[in-house]
Amino acid sequence: MRCEIINPICEIGAIRVNAKKLERHKVKIVIIDYGAGNIQSIKFAIRRLGYDAVLSDKVEEIQNADKVIFPGVGEASSAMQKLRVSGLDKLVPELRQPVLGICLGMQLMCNSSEEGNTDGLGIFDLDVVRFPNTVKVPQIGWNQIEDLKSDLFKEVQDKSYIYLVHSFYAPKGENTIAVSEYALPYSAALQKNNFYGTQFHPEKSGMVGERILQNFLDLA
Template sequence: MKIVIINYGAGNIQSIKFAIKRLGYDAFLSNDADEIQNADKVIFPGVGEASSAMKKLRESQLDQLIPNLTQPVLGICLGMQLMCNGSEEGNTNGLGIFDVDVKRFVPQSPTGTIKIPQIGWNKIEHLGSDLFMGLQEDYVYLVHSFYAPLCKETIAQCTYGWDYSAALQKDNFYGTQFHPEKSGDYGANILRNFLAL
């Protein structure tokens, strides 16, 4: 199985590569269109700021490639957010795969004052996809100041001031706001499920 992690200069790629290695697979880092298109599975990571990350995607024309991929694609953290219509972060237009706009957390929430960014473990609930095959609700690791609201493509949710999308799916595209590569055995099982799709 050929697994490609998209390397566009905005991803926490080494920790994902090591997590895949622990599952017994090799993952290749690439921004080459042919390599990405010919992969069996594609992982689209992201750490940092949305508008600068989208700029890097446009410069390498990956913004045209990614939405047209037909194999299973997993966006992680900012990668998932960039797969949405847009983001309040830098007033950024996204890839338009998931039909939702990413919002900024504000300190005053319906449940009281929250700290921004959310950093740490949070319970993931209302699981509804093969990505969570054989898994119960559990805790995952998150670091983010922006979130995708609940929408028709939500396949799992967390609560932090608001209920929000912890994971999204549309057709062959999956996204997790949390970091499976930093979420212990639970996250490893999610990656294993993705590779088995």
């Protein structure tokens, strides 16, 4: 399952018919595999857009990718522990190509998380904290994103609905590129240089999510 061939379409007929699709198959997309989360859905969502993605925990393969996706669901401190064991905690902050952290992936890109009191990768200068008990925790379902900045949201309308499931959130800060509201306004997405993060699951957010994933894959 880990070593799938990136470019399965190599028949001549397919090339003629599907030139655009072939271009897409040339894009090297790596999903970082550190044993956290529902990675299959992300793979499928990327495939629905006509691309292929490989799962990898190999430093060289991740470094050589055109786009890197950093997934994660589960608990923050144990996920950080897994990253440390494999040395990926050092690798991720040094990547130069566009990197997209999803859900817990985004949270781990922050300074720290209150969940299991763990340090994060320190890419975004924010501390992840738990929602107050004035609202049901976890937040599960579809909420809206607004104050959209960055090419990640090209052709995405203000107040579009996205799917989230989380108990902890990153507050608003200078790297916030989308805001959502649950108990209070918080960061639904972050960006700093080549690093992007979404608290929501673009792979599960219908057509809007597919647009956002496509925008990420279109980044130079």
